[in-house]
Amino acid sequence: xxDIQNLSIRFTRYTFGLKKKxxxxxxxxxxxxxxxxxxxxxxxxxxxxxxxxxxxxxILPRNAKVEGRILFKGKPLTPERLSALRGREIALxxxxxxxxxxxxxxxxxxARAARLSGISKKDVPTTVRRAFSRYLLRKEVAHCFPFQLSxxxxxxxxxxxxxxxxxxxxxxxxxxxxxxxxxxxxxxxHLRELADTGKAVLLITHDIAAALQVADMVTVFCAGxxxxxxxxxxxxxxDQLRHPYTRxxxxxxxxxxxxxxxxxxxxxxxxxxxxxxPCCNDQNTVCGQSTPELKDSGEGRVRCHHA
Amino acid sequence: MLEARTLAxxxxxxxxxxxxxxxxxxxxGEIVGMSAPSGRGKSTLAKVLAGYLPPAKGSVxxxxxxxxxxxxxxxxxxxxHPELAVNPRWKVAKxxxxxxxxxxELRQDLGIEPAWLDRYPHELSGGELQRVCLARALSSGTxxxxxxxxxxxxxxxxxxxxxxxxxxxxxxxxxxxxxxSHDTTLIAKICSRNISYFEDTAIMSNSRI
Numbered sequence: 001x002x003d004i005q006n007l008s009i010r011f012t013r014y015t016f017g018l019k020k021k022x023x024x025x026x027x028x029x030x031x032x033x034x035x036x037x038x039x040x041x042x043x044x045x046x047x048x049x050x051x052x053x054x055x056x057x058x059i060l061p062r063n064a065k066v067e068g069r070i071l072f073k074g075k076p077l078t079p080e081r082l083s084a085l086r087g088r089e090i091a092l093x094x095x096x097x098x099x100x101x102x103x104x105x106x107x108x109x110x111a112r113a114a115r116l117s118g119i120s121k122k123d124v125p126t127t128v129r130r131a132f133s134r135y136l137l138r139k140e141v142a143h144c145f146p147f148q149l150s151x152x153x154x155x156x157x158x159x160x161x162x163x164x165x166x167x168x169x170x171x172x173x174x175x176x177x178x179x180x181x182x183x184x185x186x187x188x189x190h191l192r193e194l195a196d197t198g199k200a201v202l203l204i205t206h207d208i209a210a211a212l213q214v215a216d217m218v219t220v221f222c223a224g225x226x227x228x229x230x231x232x233x234x235x236x237x238x239d240q241l242r243h244p245y246t247r248x249x250x251x252x253x254x255x256x257x258x259x260x261x262x263x264x265x266x267x268x269x270x271x272x273x274x275x276x277x278p279c280c281n282d283q284n285t286v287c288g289q290s291t292p293e294l295k296d297s298g299e300g301r302v303r304c305h306h307a
Numbered sequence: 308m309l310e311a312r313t314l315a316x317x318x319x320x321x322x323x324x325x326x327x328x329x330x331x332x333x334x335x336g337e338i339v340g341m342s343a344p345s346g347r348g349k350s351t352l353a354k355v356l357a358g359y360l361p362p363a364k365g366s367v368x369x370x371x372x373x374x375x376x377x378x379x380x381x382x383x384x385x386x387x388h389p390e391l392a393v394n395p396r397w398k399v400a401k402x403x404x405x406x407x408x409x410x411x412e413l414r415q416d417l418g419i420e421p422a423w424l425d426r427y428p429h430e431l432s433g434g435e436l437q438r439v440c441l442a443r444a445l446s447s448g449t450x451x452x453x454x455x456x457x458x459x460x461x462x463x464x465x466x467x468x469x470x471x472x473x474x475x476x477x478x479x480x481x482x483x484x485x486x487x488s489h490d491t492t493l494i495a496k497i498c499s500r501n502i503s504y505f506e507d508t509a510i511m512s513n514s515r516i
Contacts, residue, residue, distance in 0.1 A: 044462040045433050151345055177460060180344045180489045206462040209492075252467035254493040259467060 001200040002056075002169055004031045007068035009051055009060070022065075026051060026224045027275075029068070030294055030301075033200040033217075035168070038191060040203045040211035040232070042249070043221030049204045050095060052221075053171045056202075057092055058082045072169070088117050091167035095174040097154040100146040106157045107132075107142025110164055117165020131160040135190065152183035159190055170194055171202045176210045188214045208235070208253060217300075220246045223275035226294060229301040242302035245276050274305065282306055309333045309356070309382060309451045309483055314365035316348070316355055325351050329365070331502075333451060336481040338474075340494030340501040349487050353453045356485070357384035369450060379406070383444035387456035389436040393428045399439055400424035407446035417442050417472055434465035441469070445476060451483040459488065470497060 009026040025048045033039040041049055054060050056070065058079055070077040072085065082090075101109055111128050119127050132142060135156040146154055155175065162170060172191055176184035188203075192214040195201045205211050211218060212232050220228040222245045234240040241247045251257050273288040274280070280287065286305050294303045311331040317324045325348030333339050343349055354360045356367055358374040367374055369381050386392045393402050403409055403424070409417075417438045428436055437457065444452060452473070458466040474497060477484055488494055494501050 042462075045460060045465060181491070182344065184489075206460075208463060249463050252463040254467075254490065254496040258496050259471070 001035050001037075001073060002031070002033045002202070003069075003071040004029060004056075005069040005071075006030065007052075007055065007066070007070065009048065009055055010065045010067075011061075012063045012065070024224070026055075028225045028291070028294070028303075029221075030226045030229075031202075031219050033169070033202060035198050035200050036195055037217065038195045038201045038203055038215045040205060040215035040218045041221055042205060042208050042211055042218060044223075045206050047221055048224050049206070049221055050173055053092060053173050053202070053204055056171060057086055057090060087113070087167075088165055089167055090169045090171065091117075091162040091165065093158050093162045093170065093172040093175055095177070097146070097151065097158060099158060100154060100161075102146050105143055105145060106149070110142075110157065110161050113161040114164040117167065119165060127164055131164040135160050152179060152186065155179065155183070155187055156190075159187070163194060167199070169200045169202070171204070173204045174206070175203070176205065176207055184210060185213070208249060209255070220249070225275050225303065226301075227276060227303045229294075231299055234300065242297050242300060242307045243276075243304050244280050244282060244306075274303075276304075308335065308370060310368045310371075311356060312365050312368065314352075314355065314367065315363050316351055316360065317363060318351075327364075331356075333483040333485060335450065335483050336477070337500075338477065338484040338486065338498045340486045340488065340498035342488060342491055342494060342501065342503050350455050353384055353455045353485070353487060357382045357453055359384065379446055379448045381448055381450040382453065383446075383449050383451070384453045384455060385437075385440055385444055385457045387459055389433060389440045390428055392440055393436065395428055397428075398424065399426055399428070399431070402428070402439060403443055406443045407448075409442040409445070413442060413445060413476075416476065434461050434469065437461070437469060438472070441473065449482065451485070452477070453485045453487070455487045456489070457486075458493075459490065466493075 007026060007029040008024060011023045011025060012020050013023055015021045029052065031039065031041070041052065043049055051060065055066050060066065072090070075081070100106065107128065110131060111124050114124050114127050115121065128142070132139065137153065137156055137160065141149070141153065149157065170191070175187045175191065179187065188210060191201050191203060203211055203215060212235050215232045218230050218232055218235065219226055220230070220243060228241070228243040228246045230241060230246065235250060238247050238251065241250060251259060273290065274292055277283050277287045292303050292305045294301050297307055309332070311329060314329045314331070315324055315327040341349060351360065355362050358367065358380050374380055374382065419438055419442055423431060423435065423439070431439065458469055461469070473484070476482065486494060486498055
């Protein structure tokens with residue numbers, strides 16, 4: 001469905017006066033998702049996970065430069081193709097419920113999304129009604145304004161907006177943050193159901209425990225790059241995990257040892273060598289000299305000189 | 308001891324009570340967890356306990372005295388979104404001076420780099436900014452910390468890192484902590500007791516906790 005190779009995202013910033021500087025926030029990022037799969041992207045907060053979703057939709061700010069190969073359904077995703085597919089075949093469930101228009105009744109917003117995704121005017125009312133009943137939203141909710149909904153309901157409206165069309169690839173950006181466990185569980189179950197109907201779901205989150213509830217595969221994102229691709233089942237103990245960052249992340253969960261012995265990686269760097277090297281406990285000279293390649297390891301992949 | 312006596316709050320007369328006749332006690336050095344579904348008034352309770360909102364009924368006392376109406380409050384609140392709890396147009400150095408100038412030792416414990424002092428809040432990551440907020444809240448007069456979903460936006464490593472710092476400081480200074488979180492495993496890990504509200508109670512009423 002979606003295949004990303006060597007994606008990099010750079011920003012041009014003014015440093016002093018008219019001097020410009022390029023900051024690389026994502027580099028060498030690889031990811032692939034098959035239909036029917038939930039792929040979770042987990043990693044540190046502020047590592048550029050949301051930028052990834054924005055890059056896939058082509059909605060990055062103008063000072064951003066995207067490089068690398070993105071194939072969607074086997075064909076390269078060019079800006080022209082993207083603007084035709086966005087909202088129709090690729091849909092985003094945004095991170096924040098402020099993405100809803102505060103001045104429009106939510107029924108109108110879902111209908112508008114349906115219309116924009118290419119559903120004929122005649123079929124819109126039935127499609128919208130079906131979307132509302134699928135997400136257990138009562139008919140009256142359609143006449144509410146966003147501020148009249150609870151956080152969980154607003155989240156369901158956003159999911160309805162993204163899935164009312166027949167999008168094949170759903171990007172869900174932090175769908176559970178700030179939700180209580182019951183509402184979070186519900187949001188994740190909806191994503192799983194979408195995948196089970198043959199769609200591909202990219203679940204971007206910092207919450208490993210939540211991601212593991214529904215994901216098939218997990219891509220671990222660290223310092224702007226893919227460090228490991230693992231099956232969700234690999235997250236049972238430390239032995240099956242391949243990269244030291246993944247192990248540290250897993251071990252830092254409150255349900256495990258809850259030690260943050262490792263210094264959190266504060267920001268991405270452009271320096272040569274392994275991006276994870278400043279914080280790694282098993283580093284040696286080779287780590288500082290060359291960036292490891294992403295290599296196959298069992299049913300997953302890993303980017304480490306020692307794996 | 309931080310004590311709430313028959314506390315009640317609602318956002319105006321036409322709204323229902325978020326909590327009513329609520330008693331709560333946290334002793335020095337105690338770590339108490341609190342979890343409840345969204346919209347039950349956990350954050351409002353924290354704001355009332357920290358003196359941001361005046362209670363409609365009842366009172367909040369620290370060691371038998373009401374919260375001071377001016378000056379440093381011994382009960383400090385830490386928010387889920389640190390970026391909304393600081394002035395976006397102030398540099399970190401000025402934000403830190405809002406409380407008491409943090410000692411070099413505290414800054415080192417929290418891992419606040421000297422380079423950050425000259426930056427604006429948007430130039431720090433969420434975890435970095437949360438540590439700045441923590442330094443600001445940890446003046447010498449602070450006795451109780453209320454952590455409202457303080458690390459729910461952060462990844463597991465940063466979360467564990469920040470909690471280790473807080474737990475160390477809380478132990479050495481005998482601070483009382485109220486940890487509000489949806490994450491029940493986190494609460495089970497660090498708290499000595501947990502206050503939770505059941506599904507069927509509409510408001511936190513008459514709860515002796």
